[in-house]
Amino acid sequence: MKIRVTFEGQEVELESGVQAGYLLEVFDFGGRRPLAFRLNGHLLDLHSPLTESGQLEPVFPEDPEALKILRHTAAHILAQAVKELFPEARLGIGPATEEGFYYDFDRQSPFTEEDLAAIEKRMKEIVKRRLPLKREEISREEAQRFFAERGETYKVELLREISDERVSLYRQGDFVDLCRGPHLPHTGMVKAFKLLSVAGAYWRGDERNPQLQRIYGTAFFDQEALKEYLERLEEARRRDHRRLGRELELFSIEEEIGPGLILWHPKGAIVRREIENFWLEEHLRRGYQLVFTPHIALRDLWRISGHLDFYAENMFAPMEIDERAYQLKPMNCPFHILIYKSRKRSYREFPIRYCELGTVYRYERSGVLHGLLRVRGFTQDDAHIFCREDQLEEEIFRVLDLVVYFLTVFGFEEYQVYLSTRPEKFVGSEEVWEKAEGALRAALERKGLSYAIDPGEGVFYGPKIDLKIRDVLGRFWQCSTIQVDFNIPERFDLSYMGPDNRPHRPIMIHRALLGSLERFFGVLIEHYAGAFPLWLAPIQVAVLTVADRHEPFARKICELLEASGVRVEPDFRGERLGYKVREAQVKKIPYMVIVGDREVQEERLTVRTRSGENLSLSPEEFLEKVQEEIKSKKI
RNA sequence: GCCCACGUAGCUCAGCAGGUAGAGCACUUCCUUGGUAAGGAAGAGGUCACCGGUUCGAAUCCGGUCGUGGGCUCCA
Numbered sequence: 001m002k003i004r005v006t007f008e009g010q011e012v013e014l015e016s017g018v019q020a021g022y023l024l025e026v027f028d029f030g031g032r033r034p035l036a037f038r039l040n041g042h043l044l045d046l047h048s049p050l051t052e053s054g055q056l057e058p059v060f061p062e063d064p065e066a067l068k069i070l071r072h073t074a075a076h077i078l079a080q081a082v083k084e085l086f087p088e089a090r091l092g093i094g095p096a097t098e099e100g101f102y103y104d105f106d107r108q109s110p111f112t113e114e115d116l117a118a119i120e121k122r123m124k125e126i127v128k129r130r131l132p133l134k135r136e137e138i139s140r141e142e143a144q145r146f147f148a149e150r151g152e153t154y155k156v157e158l159l160r161e162i163s164d165e166r167v168s169l170y171r172q173g174d175f176v177d178l179c180r181g182p183h184l185p186h187t188g189m190v191k192a193f194k195l196l197s198v199a200g201a202y203w204r205g206d207e208r209n210p211q212l213q214r215i216y217g218t219a220f221f222d223q224e225a226l227k228e229y230l231e232r233l234e235e236a237r238r239r240d241h242r243r244l245g246r247e248l249e250l251f252s253i254e255e256e257i258g259p260g261l262i263l264w265h266p267k268g269a270i271v272r273r274e275i276e277n278f279w280l281e282e283h284l285r286r287g288y289q290l291v292f293t294p295h296i297a298l299r300d301l302w303r304i305s306g307h308l309d310f311y312a313e314n315m316f317a318p319m320e321i322d323e324r325a326y327q328l329k330p331m332n333c334p335f336h337i338l339i340y341k342s343r344k345r346s347y348r349e350f351p352i353r354y355c356e357l358g359t360v361y362r363y364e365r366s367g368v369l370h371g372l373l374r375v376r377g378f379t380q381d382d383a384h385i386f387c388r389e390d391q392l393e394e395e396i397f398r399v400l401d402l403v404v405y406f407l408t409v410f411g412f413e414e415y416q417v418y419l420s421t422r423p424e425k426f427v428g429s430e431e432v433w434e435k436a437e438g439a440l441r442a443a444l445e446r447k448g449l450s451y452a453i454d455p456g457e458g459v460f461y462g463p464k465i466d467l468k469i470r471d472v473l474g475r476f477w478q479c480s481t482i483q484v485d486f487n488i489p490e491r492f493d494l495s496y497m498g499p500d501n502r503p504h505r506p507i508m509i510h511r512a513l514l515g516s517l518e519r520f521f522g523v524l525i526e527h528y529a530g531a532f533p534l535w536l537a538p539i540q541v542a543v544l545t546v547a548d549r550h551e552p553f554a555r556k557i558c559e560l561l562e563a564s565g566v567r568v569e570p571d572f573r574g575e576r577l578g579y580k581v582r583e584a585q586v587k588k589i590p591y592m593v594i595v596g597d598r599e600v601q602e603e604r605l606t607v608r609t610r611s612g613e614n615l616s617l618s619p620e621e622f623l624e625k626v627q628e629e630i631k632s633k634k635i
Numbered sequence: 636g637c638c639c640a641c642g643u644a645g646c647u648c649a650g651c652a653g654g655u656a657g658a659g660c661a662c663u664u665c666c667u668u669g670g671u672a673a674g675g676a677a678g679a680g681g682u683c684a685c686c687g688g689u690u691c692g693a694a695u696c697c698g699g700u701c702g703u704g705g706g707c708u709c710c711a
Contacts, residue, residue, distance in 0.1 A: 110639055199706030200638030207708065211638050214706070242704095246646075255684080255702055314710090360711090365636050366702090368709070380711065479711070515711040547668040574668070582672035596670055608671060 005039070007056040014050060021046035021185070023056065034058035035066055035189070036182045045069070045182030047135040061221045071096035073133060073184040074123075074193050074219035079103045080175035081122035082215070085115075091177065092154050092203060092212045099229075100218025104201055106154065111198045111213055119215070120195045130188035131172040135181060143167050143178060154203065192226035193219035236473055241525035242371040248530050248538075248587065251372065251521075260369045260376030262518055267538035270567070271524075272517055274536050276357060278409070278633075279381055279514070286402060288355040288383060293335035295359060299325035305334040306491055310460070314362045332358035333485075333510060336384040337492050345496040350506070351387035351395055357517065358382045372522030373477075379517045385509040386494070392436060392507055396443035396465070396482065403480050403513040404447065407469055410524060411533075411635040414470040417451035419444065420458040427461055428486035436484045436507075437463045461487035471527040479515035479523065484508075531588040531610060535630045540567045542584040546577050546596030554595040557605065560619055566626055581608065591626065 001016040007027045014022070020037050024046070036045045040054035043065060059066050075094035082089050082105055092104025105111075111119075138146070140159055146169075147155040155178050159167065170179045172187055184190065195217040203209035220226045237243075245251045250268035253261065264272055280290065299318050302308045307315065311330055318325040329335070336354045345352070359379045368374050387395050407415070419440055422433045440463055444451050451465070458464055462484035468476040485508045495503040514520040524532075534540055541561055545554045551572050561568045569589070571580045577594065584592045592608040599605055605622050607615040617625065 113640095197705060198639070201707045202637080205707065207637065211707075213638075216706085253703095259702070362711085365709080367636065367638095367707085370704090374710080378711065382711095481711070512711060517711095519711055544671090545668095546670055549668080576667090576669050576674060577671060578669090579673055580671090585672055592671080594671070598670085606671085612671085614671075 003050060004053040005050065005056050006054070007058075016051050017049045019046065020044045020048050020050050023050075027056070029058050032058075032060060034060055035063075035184055036069055038065070043069070043182045045133070045135065046185045047133065047183070048181060049135075049137075067220070068096045069182055069184060070190060070221060071101040071219050072179075072182075073187065074190050074217065075101040075103050076133070076170065076172060076175070076177055076179070076183065077123050077126050077187055077190055077193075078119065078195070078215060078217060079105075079177060080126055080172060081119045083175060084126075085118060085122055090154055091152055092214075093158070094177075100196070100216060102201075102214050102216045104203070104212040104214045106203075106210065106212050111215065116195050116198060116215070123193070123195075126173070127187050127190050129173065130186045132186045133183040134171045135183075136169045136171060137166050138169065140165060140167050143169065146176075147178065190219055192221065192223045193217055194226060194230065232473060236475075236526075239473070239526045239529045240371075241373075241522040244525050244530040245372070245522075250525065250538075253371075258376075259366060260364060260374070262372060262375055262377065268521065270538050271532060271536050272521060275514070275517065275520070279357070279406070280355075282402070282406070283355045283383070286398065287351075288353040291336060291339055291354045291356050293332060293339075293356060293358060294329075295361070296326045296328050297334065299327050301334050302327055304491055305337075305488060307331065307334075314364070316361050316363055328361040329358075330360050330362045332356055332360065332380065332382045333384055333488060333508075334492070336382075337488065337494065337508075340384075340386055340494060341492060345386075345506075347388060347496055347498050347504075350496065351385055351391055353383060353385045355381075355383035372518045372525075375516075375518050378519065380512045381514045381517065381520075382510070382512050385511070386489075386496075386506045387509070388496075388504070389432075389435065389507055392484070392509075393439040393442050393446075395509060396440055397446050399482050399509070399511050399513075400443055400447040400449065400465075403467060403482075404449075406513055407467075407480075409633050411527065412469040412471070415449070416468040416470070416476055417444065417449050418454045418457075418466045418468075419451050420454040420464050420466065421456060422463065423456045423458050423460060425460050426458070427490070432486055433463065436486075440465055440482075440484070459483060461485045469523070471523060472529075473526075477519070477523045479520055480511075480513050481515070482509065482511040485510055531590075533633065533635045534590045534626065535633045537588075537590050538567065539569045539587065539589050540630070541591045541593055541626065542569045542571055542580075542587075542589045543593045543595065544571045544577060544580040544584065546594065548572075548574065550595045550597070550600055553600045554593075557593055557595065557619055560623060561626070564623060564627060566623070566630075585610070591622075593622070 002013050003016050004011055004013050005023065010027060012026050023037065024033065036043055036059040038057040038059055040052065072095065075096065079091055079094050086107060089105040089107040092106065094103030095101065140162060144156055144159045147159065158178060167178060168180060169176050170181060170183055195215060197216045199214050200211045201214040202211050218229060220229065248267060249265050251265055252263045254263060307330065315330050316328040318327045339354060340352060357379050359377065361377045364374060364376050385395050421437055426433065444465065464481060464483040466478055467480035468478045470476050489505050489508050494506055496506050498504045543554050543558050545551055554570065554572060558568045558570050581592060588610065590610050594606045594608060605617050605619055607617055607622055609615065
């Protein structure tokens, strides 16, 4: 059979099954050698057979797909190195990931740091061998036999679940792996890579399966990019909120209290309160009503709400008081619902928006706890909106508008937005779901947010929108979530009186914009690297004296600033100026006011900014500048 | 929860062929009054996470518990 491949207007006729690498001799790629091709949109490496006609695109290293191919090949090299050094290790899977690659191995004894170094060394040798990665296609049965003979039971298991009659293998030297490809032409092209860590991982992510050892690594086309990546890892370590949280005295987690429970120290607490003040002010401005609710409730409440059915494993165990069982709240919704239910509601009141900084407790498995980002007690910036179906789009739009506003103020300008649609198991009618999904979509489009659809990823009670924010290091964090709920109004038999003088069922929206104050704070610490913008900074101004005789004037400056609500820290200690400057700098205080003979005499201030610049201002000018900067929430 | 690693002064870490604890920073006191990222001296501070075992003797070896970290899974 003949096929036709076109590239930049040129067309060539080939015998089906010819290796794609042949095209290197047919077309002119501007003197460059592609790593692979894209034919009709899917990737082919140079050793893949051409079996269909179509448009050809070359893939060069700068192509986003190219890095994945490289990393996938790096994973194979890793596997080859491990098999050479530890022939008893059985292979799991080894894909490329966002940041690099990994390969899973089943081996009795764990890989040590030294093993990792030895493996990396062997990988370098394999790279030097410049082994071609050859693609072979064989029948599934043949492949099963092949891997069974080699004792690769996991590969056999994978093959059992593949429905294709023919499968592809990739061979590099003596190493053969079941793999769809594509791969680089030869191992010599993997020039910059590094193994990073070993961790346990369940076979196929299921904890009932055996646990394999996963070796993580990363790879790039050149050393420079690898170096940059490793520096970014280093920067992330420097910004780690757990480290900064301790160094800047923001928060702590104490063994005596228990894992996943946060102590907000004075400096962290003031940041939190600033966020909360801003949050509340903005909510009140936008038609929300503030409520407060208890931390525990009768177990029956959680039975009615359904949490005992679908959320029990995340709830703290019940406690008995006066022969009745109570449970800590994992969510705030039932309380808000009971406020709604406290009297008859009319459509004229709609939409009703209750907001609360509600502290909830969720049982999280010990292994998942992580600093402020994953805890067992946290405060959600929660709200529940009750409205009619025809108000849904407008309400979602308003929520989106609010969340984008908040995030922008904190300096997050880039988001990933996901719309999760109806899952297999769901409550309510398909019709209601479709309407709601349509409303969410319309609101997203009206707000001008581009989004991806997560089909079937909605919660059983309604569709949702999740937002992930991108921090300065390019990492994404989920904070905001907006969920429509068809279920809980039903369970609590909510109603409102419509214009037709008949009761109707309202729709409810759950939403948290910052997510939890704990997580958001953690993300903020890392985003700002601990250097909070002035309006959030725990200490906004440090006043440093050069010598003891400058103290009276310095004290006056402190009083001036404090009287205007500026958070000031005097440093009149008998230390040298350099020492005090360094200390204030380490604490990441935005402004240092330096008071010496010159300042006292001229009644002007020398102000050192966090970035190390010096300004000369009168006390009044400085106060005004500070107040303006606080008010504008300048980043 | 599971796998692996780790747990020594407030912090960062050294000590570990088993002989009973050390540094730097921070803290306190004294000297120094010094102009933009660490002046000098002295001092105080540890049941070596906890419990048990081996041993004449354990921070060091073994077991268990708790906690932390990297992952798996889940999510704010």
